[in-house]
Amino acid sequence: MILWQLFLSYLKIGFFGFGGGYAMLSLIQNEVVVQHGWMTGSEFADIVAISQITPGPIAINSATYVGYHVGSQAGGTALGIVGALLATFAVCLPALTIMMLVTRFFLRLKGNRLVAGAMNGMRPVVIGMIAAAALLLIFPRDPADNSFIDGWSWLLFGAVFAGTLRRINPILLIVASAGAGIAIYYLPSVL
Incomplete structure (x- = not known):
């Protein structure tokens, strides 16, 4: 069914x-x-x-x-x-x-x-x-249901948006965002 x-x-x-x-x-x-x-x-x-x-x-x-x-x-x-x-x-x-x-x-x-x-x-x-x-x-x-959007998310969004306006390579922006996400969300829980 x-x-x-x-x-x-x-x-x-x-x-x-x-x-x-x-x-x-x-x-x-x-x-x-x-x-x-x-x-x-x-x-x-x-x-x-x-x-x-x-x-x-x-x-x-x-x-x-x-x-x-x-x-x-x-x-x-x-x-x-x-x-x-x-x-x-x-x-x-x-x-x-x-x-x-x-x-x-x-x-x-x-x-x-x-x-x-x-x-x-x-x-x-x-x-x-x-x-x-x-x-x-x-x-x-x-x-x-909690939204997955927090202050850090808005900050990352703003930084990536600014990066696209400055024509930074999108792959570099994705890699930098992943690194920032690990630093912000993963490392504090481990340390």
């Missing part, structure tokens, strides 16, 4: 998640945390962080991790693997199906003003969904 709910939830996310993985995060958070309560907001924030640092699209990575989490909670590791495969397949199925259908008509629809207008109309929605995902991670809906 729970695997069927997982499949339907990620199928819905796949159908309505326009704008890429970050735009889909608010839909995923709504399904996983709010609607079904499969995990807490802080657990979801951890999955988002892991999904960002692993290779591949964030929506597919998070589907895999959430599916594993939900399946393993319901019945152990074997069911976790089934849940991971099912959620990943469900989130990919709509895009695969739509792309197979659209590519047949792409050359005819490419210059269509109605299609171009629809795409232009979706751009602001995608930006809004990305902003909503960021706000949901920063300010969780459930007061019991």
Whole structure:
């Protein structure tokens, strides 16, 4: 039963998640945390962080991790693997199906003003969904869930943002941020 709910939830996310993985995060958070309560907001924030640092699209990575989490909670590791495969397949199925259908008509629809207008109309929605995902991670809906954002996080954000404005190499910024994170969050607990 729970695997069927997982499949339907990620199928819905796949159908309505326009704008890429970050735009889909608010839909995923709504399904996983709010609607079904499969995990807490802080657990979801951890999955988002892991999904960002692993290779591949964030929506597919998070589907895999959430599916594993939900399946393993319901019945152990074997069911976790089934849940991971099912959620990943469900989130990919709509895009695969739509792309197979659209590519047949792409050359005819490419210059269509109605299609171009629809795409232009979706751009602001995608930006809004990305902003909503960021706000949901920063300010969780459930007061019991602590946000992972603290003063140090804002300071690191400001430093990296300033670094991007000064055109510092992004790889250097990532490595420096990792070092700062270790120094701020890990070393005090060890010492």
